[in-house]
Structures are given as C-alpha cells and as structure tokens.
Amino acid sequence: MAPAPLNGSEELTPLQPYQPWTEQMQPLCYWDDEPVALLVEPQAGSGWIDGRQWMSELSTAWFSLLSTALQVGAWLENHRFCGRCGAPATKLSAEFAMHCHACGHRNYPRISPCIITLVTSGEAMLLARSPRFPPGRYSTLAGFIEPGESAEEAVHREVFEEVGVHIDQLRYHQSQAWPFPHSLMFGYFAEATTRRIRIDGVEISDAAWFSPRQLPSLPPPYSISRELIETHLARWREE
Numbered sequence: 001m002a003p004a005p006l007n008g009s010e011e012l013t014p015l016q017p018y019q020p021w022t023e024q025m026q027p028l029c030y031w032d033d034e035p036v037a038l039l040v041e042p043q044a045g046s047g048w049i050d051g052r053q054w055m056s057e058l059s060t061a062w063f064s065l066l067s068t069a070l071q072v073g074a075w076l077e078n079h080r081f082c083g084r085c086g087a088p089a090t091k092l093s094a095e096f097a098m099h100c101h102a103c104g105h106r107n108y109p110r111i112s113p114c115i116i117t118l119v120t121s122g123e124a125m126l127l128a129r130s131p132r133f134p135p136g137r138y139s140t141l142a143g144f145i146e147p148g149e150s151a152e153e154a155v156h157r158e159v160f161e162e163v164g165v166h167i168d169q170l171r172y173h174q175s176q177a178w179p180f181p182h183s184l185m186f187g188y189f190a191e192a193t194t195r196r197i198r199i200d201g202v203e204i205s206d207a208a209w210f211s212p213r214q215l216p217s218l219p220p221p222y223s224i225s226r227e228l229i230e231t232h233l234a235r236w237r238e239e
Helices: 051-057 060-078 151-163 224-238
Strands: 026-031 034-038 112-121 124-129 141-144 167-178 183-192 206-210
Touching (some): 026 060, 034 060, 060 167, 112 151, 112 167, 112 224, 124 224, 141 151, 151 167, 151 183
Parallel strands (some): 112 183
Antiparallel strands (some): 112 124, 112 141, 124 206, 167 183
C-alpha cells in the first residue's frame, strides 16, 4: 500500500496493482470485494509520506482502510518479539496475532480506548490547542480512558483536568478508529455548567470559547473532532 494515481486520474489511491502475495505480506481485509494485503517496508525511502499526510491527500472514503493498515503495520513493527519471554514472535496467517513458540504467548493488535468531547455552552464551542498542533489550529478535548474508568467518567475527568470546566448532559455521538497510533475514539457532546477556563499548561497551550460565526483553523475533515464540530454547527444553522 502506497499513494498512487487512480486509473490515470488525479485522484490518489493507497492500493498498488495486483502482485503475488508473499510471506512478508499481512492479509488485511476486503475492499470493493477484493482482498488487500499490507507489506511493511522496514526502511522506506525519504519519498514516502507519513500517515497523516496520506489522510490529507486521499479521499475520506479511504479512511477506514488506511486506519486499519496503519494500526496493523505499527503492531507488526512493535511486536516482533514476545513481550513475556523475549523470543522472536511469528505472524499467524489466519488472524491478526503474533505467536511465541517458546512460551505460547499470543499477542493481538493493541487498541486504546479514548474519549473526545465537544463542550458547548449554547451555540458557543470550547476548543483548545495542543503545543503539537499547526499554528492557529484548535480542536475538541480528548484523552485516554484510564483503568477502571467508564467512558463517561473519562469525559468529566479529562475536561476538568485540561480546561477546568464542569459539564453535564453528556450525549454519545459516534466512534472512530484513530491510527495515531492505535486509538478507538468515543465521541461525545457535553454542555458546560461553568465557563471559566483554566488550562493545564502542559497538554493544552490555549483554550477559548468560539461562536459559529468566528472560528479558528479546525481539524482535518477526516477526524471525528471535525465531525463533532460540523454536527454542532449544522444544528445551529437550522435553528
């Protein structure tokens, strides 16, 4: 899999022409009723673009396929050896699993549950920026669900930890697999009960309330963060 022109057009596809499958290839899924395999290049050339750039250059219709490929590729790279005894692990062909013949341990792709939340106050949206974001970009609040914690508890905790705001009226919207590196995002809306912002200064470098008529640079269209924002904006345009 690598970006390439689609049937001579300007549209890009991550799929390469058919070639015989080898032992190095990982069967991935079916796409348009055709089997797709992943080949991880251990030393890709400098001309290869990273996953986020793939997402920005390809149609959003490719997102689920790319998400699967990126997550499985990262898992294959990071689990070549058994995490229990350190012996080399063998990739199984019938499922996503790495098997250790030395101790019998079997490893499956890691999936880390996260919450991502658009906090609102009427029409206003609470958006924040990470120090890692491109200049001017703001997004919704997100974080990993901790051991023993429900998704709803994680929403309350993350929002308060990052911006010091209390919330209620949580509404689940939808989920999205997020391959950077292996997250499963649970998207929520929440209504603020307090508006004063107190950023943590570590994960969040700035946060502010934005009206639908005055928005900052937003996350890319393939992200669930953008989906939450656009859903809120559409609701207020209708009213």
